[in-house]
Amino acid sequence: MKFINILITGYGVCSFNGENNDIFIKNMDSSIKSFEEVDFGDKKGRKTYAGRLDNAKLDSEFTTGIYRKYPRTSILALNAFKQALTTCDLKREDFGNAVVLIGSTLTTMTDIIDITYSDNPSMFDCARANNNSIALSVSSYVGTTNITSTLTNSCSTGVDAIFYAKLLMEAGFADIAIVGGTDANICDRTIPLNAKMKFVGIGKTSDDVGSPFDFSSNGFTPSEGSSLLILETEERFMKRNGNLCYGAIENVYINNDAVNIFQSDPKGTQLKSILVKSIGNRLPSYINSQALGLCENDTIELQNYYELTNKEIPITSIKGVYGHSYAASAGCQIIASLVGMKEGFIPKTYRKGNYTYHDGILFEKKHTNVDDFIITSHGYGGTNGVVRVGKYKCLY
Numbered sequence: 105m106k107f108i109n110i111l112i113t114g115y116g117v118c119s120f121n122g123e124n125n126d127i128f129i130k131n132m133d134s135s136i137k138s139f140e141e142v143d144f145g146d147k148k149g150r151k152t153y154a155g156r157l158d159n160a161k162l163d164s165e166f167t168t169g170i171y172r173k174y175p176r177t178s179i180l181a182l183n184a185f186k187q188a189l190t191t192c193d194l195k196r197e198d199f200g201n202a203v204v205l206i207g208s209t210l211t212t213m214t215d216i217i218d219i220t221y222s223d224n225p226s227m228f229d230c231a232r233a234n235n236n237s238i239a240l241s242v243s244s245y246v247g248t249t250n251i252t253s254t255l256t257n258s259c260s261t262g263v264d265a266i267f268y269a270k271l272l273m274e275a276g277f278a279d280i281a282i283v284g285g286t287d288a289n290i291c292d293r294t295i296p297l298n299a300k301m302k303f304v305g306i307g308k309t310s311d312d313v314g315s316p317f318d319f320s321s322n323g324f325t326p327s328e329g330s331s332l333l334i335l336e337t338e339e340r341f342m343k344r345n346g347n348l349c350y351g352a353i354e355n356v357y358i359n360n361d362a363v364n365i366f367q368s369d370p371k372g373t374q375l376k377s378i379l380v381k382s383i384g385n386r387l388p389s390y391i392n393s394q395a396l397g398l399c400e401n402d403t404i405e406l407q408n409y410y411e412l413t414n415k416e417i418p419i420t421s422i423k424g425v426y427g428h429s430y431a432a433s434a435g436c437q438i439i440a441s442l443v444g445m446k447e448g449f450i451p452k453t454y455r456k457g458n459y460t461y462h463d464g465i466l467f468e469k470k471h472t473n474v475d476d477f478i479i480t481s482h483g484y485g486g487t488n489g490v491v492r493v494g495k496y497k498c499l500y
Contacts, residue, residue: 333438362486
């Protein structure tokens with residue numbers, strides 16, 4: 105299998121605090137933690153905080169007509185793809201041979217729960233509950249009959265989508281792909297499950313949860329969202345005389361901890377092993393970390409960062425602003441870094457409350473030249489992903 109230069113020629117996001125690309129970019133400088141208090145039916149009356157998307161802020165095309173019968177994860181993915189169209193010099197009909205790979209951690213679980221407790225079954229419920237409705241919603245929207253799959257591999261599955269799309273493109277199955285992640289993870293069944301596992305904070309203030317690299321943080325802040333990238337081979341891009349390119353995939357690696365289905369390796373050995381491969385003999389400009397306010401995850405991130413970089417480059421996390429959108433989170437990290445690479449800055453780690461400070465962590469936006477970056481991703485049960493993206497030298 106020969107090496108092929110894979111370019112990122114479009115990106116779209118629909119997330120909490122980032123309902124579209126413009127809002128997402130604007131809120132990268134946010135100093136307000138605006139997560140909503142969520143009543144999840146706790147018998148003690150306790151509440152938690154989450155980032156739930158307001159339907160009124162979504163594209164009306166996908167909240168009316170037949171689309172309102174789609175799974176919520178599909179609706180978010182379609183919103184993200186429509187945003188991606190605004191950043192590329194491609195039209196909807198140009199994706200006729202695209203591979204579509206979209207990752208989702210909980211897939212259609214919130215729809216399934218809604219269907220289960222509904223007294224009024226609908227003829228649309230089967231499609232709402234079907235995992236592949238997620239990827240199929242995007243492929244049918246653009247009319248591609250090529251490989252279309254919903255990937256389900258914990259929170260790092262957005263990286264899986266990039267990994268497998270790259271393999272398929274290198275093998276000649278396609279020269280264009282739509283990849284990323286989407287999750288709608290907030291309901292009165294999913295939040296208590298996360299609370300029992302001590303992943304999300306319960307009964308605390310919003311400042312006490314979801315603060316990356318803060319070891320007093322009481323768990324992460326779950327949020328809904330979708331993030332999609334348009335990938336093209338360099339050959340296709342050049343043939344069509346493309347004008348818009350935001351970066352090139354330098355490498356992507358995935359693996360798993362192989363501990364058991366309930367836990368990850370607390371030492372982060374496998375994540376470190378692929379981070380070593382991604383770094384190679386050249387440090388990136390910085391690392392956009394998956395740190396999210398969970399002590400084990402954030403400790404591993406800092407440990408690997410210190411050992412592999414000697415603090416010669418910065419590390420940051422955007423999840424204090426956007427929350428942890430599960431499979432969509434890796435794409436959000438990439439998109440934030442693509443914007444920074446183009447405009448010459450590294451996004452800050454949002455801080456609020458009692459932080460433990462560490463050398464190398466950016467708590468303020470840094471204006472600097474960015475040649476490339478690495479994002480890390482990790483999921484429940486020990487799934488790991490690393491992506492390195494650099495400037496496309498032909499355009500910069």
